């Protein structure tokens with residue numbers, strides 16, 4: 001796919017999305033930005049809005065109706081659709097045995113079922129060729145204490161994405177995921193003052209990976225898990241320090 005594609009960005013209201021919106025807008029892509037948060041969509045509209053090229057649309061893609069409305073709005077406002085950048089997600093920390101089923105339900109709906117709805121809404125419009133980009137976490141394959149609900153929801157998303165990629169690659173549709181650690185955003189700094197953000201990644205690094213996955217550079221990738229992990233690593237007292245050069 002050459003640059004200048006047309007993409008639906010779901011979860012465009014989140015703290016990670018803006019760098020991706022800015023980079024793809026600069027590349028010349030057409031974008032429909034969706035979320036439920038109308039105030040944030042209005043801010044994005046003021047900064048990036050360009051009629052017929054970058055538009056916003058309030059909807060909840062965790063429902064079939066909301067996802068269908070998003071795909072139809074992308075087509076009617078932008079004229080075509082080349083893919084989906086699905087940034088909807090939700091986080092929860094707490095011991096698995098104390099986490100309420102309602103919280104598991106929300107995590108599964110936001111992280112996994114929203115991707116199913118959004119993808120099913122977009123796929124009929126892609127024809128032969130397209131890009132689907134999802135967002136996972138290293139916790140999906142290495143779950144840690146107190147993060148089991150989130151890890152399970154991202155694991156479901158990634159297993160499903162890999163199966164999906166086998167189904168759609170014959171139509172030239174590439175489904176891939178960015179596997180990312182904590183992003184350095186003003187929200188994250190406010191919520192987690194104890195974190196060493198030297199180990200975090202930036203939304204700009206995520207944006208570059210999304211640009212790659214929606215560009216010609218990723219023509220050979222189907223079902224890929226692309227790590228944007230910065231200097232993050234799982235540590236253990238048994239592992240010892242990193243080796244010294246020389």
Ligand SMILES: NC(=O)c1ccc[n+]([C@@H]2O[C@H](COP(=O)([O-])OP(=O)(O)OC[C@H]3O[C@@H](n4cnc5c(N)ncnc54)[C@H](OP(=O)(O)O)[C@@H]3O)[C@@H](O)[C@H]2O)c1
Pocket residue numbers: 011012013014015016017034035036037038059060061062086087088089090091106109110135136137180181182183184188
């Ligand atoms: N931030 C990080 O450090 C980090 C780390 C690893 C992976 N990720 C993943 O990367 C993606 C983007 O990150 P982010 O931090 O920008 O995402 P986020 O803030 O967790 O979620 C993005 C958007 O999803 C929508 N959303 C959240 N909960 C929802 C719910 N229960 N029902 C429907 N919509 C809901 C919200 O939009 P509306 O309220 O406008 O609908 C929100 O702005 C997400 O998939 C996230 O899980 C992020």
